[in-house]
Amino acid sequence: MSIPTQKPILISGAGLGSLLLARSLLRASIPFLIFERDSSISFRAQGYRLRLSSEGLDAIESVLGPEAFQGFWDKCGKTGGSGVAVIDAKTGSELPAVAKDGNPDKAADERPKFQPEPLVSRGGKTVGISRGDMRKFFLSGCESFIHWSRRVTSYELTSSGVSAVFADGSRSVEGEMLVGGEGIYSKIARQLSQGKLKVYDTGARGIHGQAPTTAFKGLGEGVWRAVDDSNPNGKVFIITNVRSGDMDDPDVQFGWTMGAQPGVIKAPNDNDSMIGTPAADMAKALTAHWHPRLRPLFEEMDASEAAFWKITCSTPTGVPEWPNEPRVTVIGDAAHSMTPAGGIGANTAVRDSALLGRLLAEAGGYKNDVTATYEREMRVYASEAVKTSYGLARAQFGVSIDENSKTV
Template sequence: MAASTQKPILISGAGIASLLLGQSLLRAGIPFLIFERDASISFRGQGYRLRLSEQGLDAIESVLGPEGFQKFWDTCGKTGGSGFTAINAITGEKLARPPGQHEAGKEKSEEAADEKPKTVAERLTSRDGKAVGISRGDMRKIFMSGCEPLVQWSHRVTGYELTENGVRTIFTDGSKSIEGAMLVGGEGIYSKIARQLSGGKLKVYDTGARGIHGQAPSTAFKGLGEGVWQMLDETHPNGRLFAITNVRPGEMDDPNVEFGWTMGGQPGAIKAPNDDYSIIGKPAAEIAKALTANWHPRVKSLFEQMVESEAAFWKITCSTPAGVPEWQNEPRVTVIGDAVHSMTPAGGIGANTAVRDSALLGKLLTEAGGYKEGITAAYEKDMRVYASEAVRTSYGLAHIQMGVTIDENSATV
C-alpha cells in the first residue's frame, strides 16, 4: 500500500474514464482527487446507452476485480435475438447489407490483411454470443462507488502549473488545487489540459453531423423485438437519417421500463435551431418526431411515444483521423478518454477505448505504487497504438455511414 503522506494523483473530470481510473487507484491505496465542473452526478443528462466490446469488458474487469465486476456485469443488459439487423425505416423491411458492412473493404482496418473481415454482428458481440450494453449513467454510478469523498464538485479546470516537485490545477476563478504528484486530464472534448499539454496538437473536429438521443417505454419497441437494430432513411431531402437501438429481452411488456435510441444523420440532415446542440427536452423531441413522421409504424412508435424530457441534441465530433499525434512528453501530466481521442458514434468504439486508457494507466501507477517518472511516457506510447487505430476505424465507418469528411482544415470545437 502507498504511504498516506504521498501527494495525490489529480484527475480533471468525473466521466467514466476518470472514475474507472479512480477505482484502480482506490484498490491500490494510491491517494487521488477528482475535480468535476458539474455540481453533482445528476446535474446533466447521462447520454445514450453504451455498447461494450470484449476489450472494453476486459479492461473494466481488470480494474474492478472479480467481485466488483460481477456487480457491473449484473447491471449490464445482454442482447441476443436476431443479433444486428438493419431495416428500411420507411418500409420496415430488413436490408440485405447496411452501409458500412464490408463496403469497399473499408472495415478491414482492425484486422490483418489476410484475415476475414468481421461482420457488424461479430463486432457488436462481446461475450457469450451477446451484445453487452449499459447506460452511461449506470456505468458512472458504479465507477463512482467509493470515490464520492474524493470528488470535488463545481470545480472547472482551465489549466495547470508545474511546481518543483509536482503539479497544481488552475480553476476558473484563478484559484489552484493542492499540489499533486501527477495530473490526468479526463474532462472530455473541451479539455483545457489536453490543449495545454499538447501545445494545441490535440484537436477535436466538428464533423457537421448532428444527432438526437431519446427514450421511450419498452412497450414501444415490440414491433422490433430483441436485438440490435439500425433504422435507415435514405429518402429524407436533407440527407440520410439513421437511428440505432438495443432492445433487451424480458422487459418489452413492462411500460415502466424505458429503452433508449440514438438518431443521427449526414451533415445537414438534422438541424437544431441556431445550431444549438445543447437543446434538450420538448424542442429536441419535436424535431425528432418531425424527422420520423413518415417512418413505418414498426419503428415510428419509438418516437411518437418518446419521453420528451429525455430528448437531447448532440454534436458529432472526431479527433484527427490520422490518429493520436505526438507531443513532447510531460512526466507529470497526461490525458485519457475523449480528451485525447474523441470519436464518432460509428462502431461504438469511443467508450471502450476510454476504459482501456483507465486500465492501462491505473496498472502502471499500481505497479509503481504511485507516481514515478516514466509512467506518462509508457502510457502514451501504448495508448497511441490502440487509440489511433480506434479513431481511424470510427472515422472510416462514419465517413461511410454519415458521409462526414474532415481534414486538418476543418472547423474545430
C-alpha cells in the same frame, strides 16, 4: 520524524474514464482527488446506451476485480443476435445482408453502405449499459474524493509536483500528477499537447431519445438500425438495442440514437447541449412518414430525455505525438475524440483507465516514466480506434474532415 505523506493524483473531470481510473487508484490505495465542473452526477443528461466490446469489458474487469465486476456485469443488459439488422424506415422491412443472388458486392447497391460491426462481446451476447448507470457504478467508493463545481482550465508545474488551476483563478493542492479526463473541450489536453490534440466538428448532428419498452415490441429482440434515404437534405437513421428481458416492463425505458448527414439535424443556435422538447419535436418531424413498426419509438418518447449531440472526431490519422510531460497526461475523449459509429469511444476510454491505473499501481504511485509508457502504448490502440470510428462515420454520416476542418 514524520513520514512524508504521498501527494494525490489529480484528475480533471468525472466522466467514465476518470471514475474508472479513480477506482483503480482506490483499489491500489493511491490517493487521488477529482475535480468536476458539474454540480452533481445528475446535473445533466447522461446520454445514450453504450455497447461494451470484449476489450472494454476486459479493461473494466481488470480494474474492478472479480467481485465488483460481477455486480457491474449484473447491471449490464445482454441482447441476443450476432450483429446489426438493417430496416428500411419507410417500409419496415429488413434489408438483406447479401444480394438476392448471393453476391455480397451487389448487396452494397441494394442496401445502405455500412461496414459490418462485431457486436458480440461475451457469452454470444451484445452487452450494453446506460452511460448514467455505468457512471454511477464507477463512482461508488469515490464520492468523498470528488470536488463538484470545480472547472479546471489549466495547470501549473511546481518544483515537486503539479497543481490544477480553476476557472475562478484559484489552485488545487499540489499533486504528484494530473490526469486530464474532461472530454473534447479539455483545456489540459490543449496545454499539454501545445495545440497538437485537435477535435474536429464533422458538421453532423444527432438526437438521443427514450421510450417505454412497450414501444419497441414491433422490433423484437436485437440490435436494429433503421435507415431513411428519402430526406431531401440527406440520410437519416436510428440505432437501438432491444433486450428481451425488459420487454414487458412498462417502467423501463429503451433508448435510441438518431444520426444524420450534415445539414439534416440543426439544433437551435447549434446548441448541442440543449435537451427536451426542441429535440423531441425535431425527431418526431423527421420520422413522421416512417413505418408504423417504428413510429411508437417517437410517438411514445419521453420528451424530457431527448437531447441533441454534436458528432466530433480527432485527427483520423491517429493520436499525435507531443513532448512528454512526466507529471501530466490525458485519457478518454481528451486524448482521442471519436464519432459514435461502432460504439468505440467509451471502450477505448476504459482501456486508457485500465492501462494508466495498472502502471501507477505497479509503480506504487507517480514515477517519472509512467506517463511516457502510458502514452506510447495508448497511441497504438487509440489511433487504430479513431481510424475505424472515422471510417464508419464516413459511411454512416457522409462526413469528411481533414487538417483544415473546423475545430471545436
